[in-house]
Amino acid sequence: MSEKVLMKGNEALAESAMRAGCRFFFGYPITPQTELAAYMSKNMHKVGGVYLQAESEISAINMVYGASAAGARVMTSSSSPGISLKSEGISYMAGADLPGVIVNVQRGGPGLGSIQPSQSDYWQATRAMGHGDFHVIVYAPSTVQEMADYIYEAFDVADKYRTPVMILADGMLGQMMEPVVLPEPKTSLPEKPWACDGHKNAREHNIANSLYLTAEDLNRLNFERFERYETIKQNEQRADLYLVDDADIVLVAFGASARIAKSAVNAARAIGIKAGLIRPITLWPFPCDCIKQASLHAKAFLCVEMNMGQMVDDVRLCVAGSKPVSFFGRTGGVIPAPLEVLDCIKSLNEGGR
Amino acid sequence: MAEEKVMFDRPHALLPIVTNYCPGCTHGIVNRLVAEVIDELGIEGRCVGVAPVGCSVMAYKFFGCDMAEAAHGRAPAVATGLKRTHPENIVFSYQGDGDLASIGMAETVHAASRGEKITVIFINNAIYGMTGGQMAPTSLPNQITQTSPYGRDVITAGYPIRVCEMLSTLDGVAYLERVCVDSPRNVRKAKAAIKKAFTYQSESRGYTLVEVVSTCPTNWGMTPQKAFEWMRENMLPYYPLGVYKDVVAEGFENAAEAALKRAEACPMVNVQKEA
Numbered sequence A: 001m002s003e004k005v006l007m008k009g010n011e012a013l014a015e016s017a018m019r020a021g022c023r024f025f026f027g028y029p030i031t032p033q034t035e036l037a038a039y040m041s042k043n044m045h046k047v048g049g050v051y052l053q054a055e056s057e058i059s060a061i062n063m064v065y066g067a068s069a070a071g072a073r074v075m076t077s078s079s080s081p082g083i084s085l086k087s088e089g090i091s092y093m094a095g096a097d098l099p100g101v102i103v104n105v106q107r108g109g110p111g112l113g114s115i116q117p118s119q120s121d122y123w124q125a126t127r128a129m130g131h132g133d134f135h136v137i138v139y140a141p142s143t144v145q146e147m148a149d150y151i152y153e154a155f156d157v158a159d160k161y162r163t164p165v166m167i168l169a170d171g172m173l174g175q176m177m178e179p180v181v182l183p184e185p186k187t188s189l190p191e192k193p194w195a196c197d198g199h200k201n202a203r204e205h206n207i208a209n210s211l212y213l214t215a216e217d218l219n220r221l222n223f224e225r226f227e228r229y230e231t232i233k234q235n236e237q238r239a240d241l242y243l244v245d246d247a248d249i250v251l252v253a254f255g256a257s258a259r260i261a262k263s264a265v266n267a268a269r270a271i272g273i274k275a276g277l278i279r280p281i282t283l284w285p286f287p288c289d290c291i292k293q294a295s296l297h298a299k300a301f302l303c304v305e306m307n308m309g310q311m312v313d314d315v316r317l318c319v320a321g322s323k324p325v326s327f328f329g330r331t332g333g334v335i336p337a338p339l340e341v342l343d344c345i346k347s348l349n350e351g352g353r
Numbered sequence B: 001m002a003e004e005k006v007m008f009d010r011p012h013a014l015l016p017i018v019t020n021y022c023p024g025c026t027h028g029i030v031n032r033l034v035a036e037v038i039d040e041l042g043i044e045g046r047c048v049g050v051a052p053v054g055c056s057v058m059a060y061k062f063f064g065c066d067m068a069e070a071a072h073g074r075a076p077a078v079a080t081g082l083k084r085t086h087p088e089n090i091v092f093s094y095q096g097d098g099d100l101a102s103i104g105m106a107e108t109v110h111a112a113s114r115g116e117k118i119t120v121i122f123i124n125n126a127i128y129g130m131t132g133g134q135m136a137p138t139s140l141p142n143q144i145t146q147t148s149p150y151g152r153d154v155i156t157a158g159y160p161i162r163v164c165e166m167l168s169t170l171d172g173v174a175y176l177e178r179v180c181v182d183s184p185r186n187v188r189k190a191k192a193a194i195k196k197a198f199t200y201q202s203e204s205r206g207y208t209l210v211e212v213v214s215t216c217p218t219n220w221g222m223t224p225q226k227a228f229e230w231m232r233e234n235m236l237p238y239y240p241l242g243v244y245k246d247v248v249a250e251g252f253e254n255a256a257e258a259a260l261k262r263a264e265a266c267p268m269v270n271v272q273k274e275a
Helices: A009-019 A034-047 A057-069 A080-095 A122-127 A144-161 A171-175 A215-236 A255-270 A288-294 A311-319 A338-351 B027-041 B055-062 B075-085 B097-103 B105-113 B163-167 B184-202 B224-238 B255-262
Strands: A004-008 A024-027 A050-053 A074-078 A100-106 A137-139 A164-170 A177-181 A239-242 A249-252 A275-280 A282-284 A300-305 A325-329 B047-051 B066-069 B090-096 B119-124 B173-180 B207-213 B242-246
Touching (some): A009 A034, A009 A164, A009 A171, A009 A177, A024 A034, A024 A057, A050 B075, A057 A100, A057 B066, A057 B075, A057 B105, A074 A080, A080 A100, A080 A164, A100 A144, A100 A171, A122 A164, A122 A282, A122 A311, A137 A144, A144 A177, A164 A171, A164 A255, A171 A255, A239 A255, A249 A255, A249 A338, A255 A275, A255 A338, A275 A288, A300 A311, A311 A325, B027 B055, B027 B184, B047 B055, B047 B075, B055 B066, B055 B090, B075 B090, B075 B105, B075 B119, B090 B097, B090 B184, B097 B105, B097 B119, B097 B163, B119 B184, B163 B207, B163 B242, B184 B207
Parallel strands (some): A024 A050, A024 A074, A100 A164, A249 A275, A249 A300, A300 A325, B047 B066, B047 B090, B090 B119, B173 B207
Antiparallel strands (some): A004 A177, A137 A282, B173 B242
16 A cells, blocks of 8 residues: 655656656756656666656657657656647657657746746647647646546556647646655556567568658548547546536636636535536546536536636537636636636626526 | 579668669668668667658668658657667667758757767768758758759858768767768778678667768759769868767777766766766
């Protein structure tokens, strides 16, 4: 039985990744993911792994591509501007069906932005993690415990579907300390017969590649990959529902902002307003089913995000115009206050009378 | 009946696939030399190659060993990932001048300075071939290309980069040689260089690169023979053939030992790490 320890979110990500069998880390310094790389540099060699500081984010993600092609459990981590640089490599990984885990400890944007927490890379993570038709699976933990839990799962999911997987955290979750129970180290990892690890004169050569110059081939391959995405949508949607069953006002929030939204829901219940919270844990695939279900009884939805309104698009797509969907957000490192959110809940509740 | 003996055959590490190279292009020769070396060293089963973006983009189909196709310029980073995961494997990248010396210069310099135990085969033909003949980082001053139609003006477009000379300053490098393949004699020398590079890698001596000064008859607008003449006349004076670094010839076991010697006056460098 693992004991409970006090850890920073970034460190929990690192430790849990190693316990998931990750033995290769390639990164480049950036705030606020700093502790993750520092933890890896200190500890990866103790489990026989490789920590390597690359010359750039671009190089780091391409080292991930190479190690993944060679069959390794491999990851990189960065924060928003660095993730933009990695997007080329992530697209190539998706195109070559290579698994790997990418952590984004988000900070304010656009541009150099700020180094404070933000959720403004939601669109990037779920819509356009690089050029071309593809998705990455995106987990949005909201506690240090979930940082550990979902990165541990992310490696399995990445290997299972042969796809890059992203942990979309933020500077608040990365920097805060909370008690966490770490998972047991994995003892067996999946076979990778497709890996470019030397054919040992025993098989045809394996190729890691995303180039298909024949239009029909690429067309077919993209359709096949999207069939796999349909399976992922069916199997991997995750959400946490809090007081949703009888809720009139359903809040939708992920990651750090879900913690604030939950406080606001409790405050609303205390004054007799039937509020609830849907907290998407996977942002892609988006947990549409439970939002559709809630739209049958909810009077209104309220999205709370640390951005200018990004996930709210997905909520509106799920609700499909059947109920009003409002948005409350703060950006640039400003954290929404529970009372601000409560005011929104109150006015929605009054509007519904 | 007289006994028949095979005198010349396709190397095993080169698959029987029609290449996409233009007639007269030197890529075919260099592909073959790499494959011959892989055969002779008996390493195909533990060899992994990295193809670039450029004319040799399809090289992942041509070589019989495992292959990864990299994004433009990123081959050294991909090779790093492949090699670090399986240090027992022999990893090479095959890159052109645009890929290696322009978009991929950061990856090139840092893989070399880390002393990644990989082998880079660098084809320098002073032009972007696949995209139709644009100015490359190695295009010569006054060279006419699609994007330097009045000749490369060094005042505005800057100077060509001499890759071997530049990399020779880096401590992680074990071996650098510039060769060409315009004659049987030079082809043999090129093969010896490639073989030495692969051998040094298998002996974990450090980063190795062989630059092959090449031609592009199609985009230079010349016959293959004329292209070789132009190469000899203009490129070789700018990019002289020869060995630019060989730590073994300098009397060292490997790049690390040579680096230590070079920095011996620096006390920090000589700090003994605890086991």
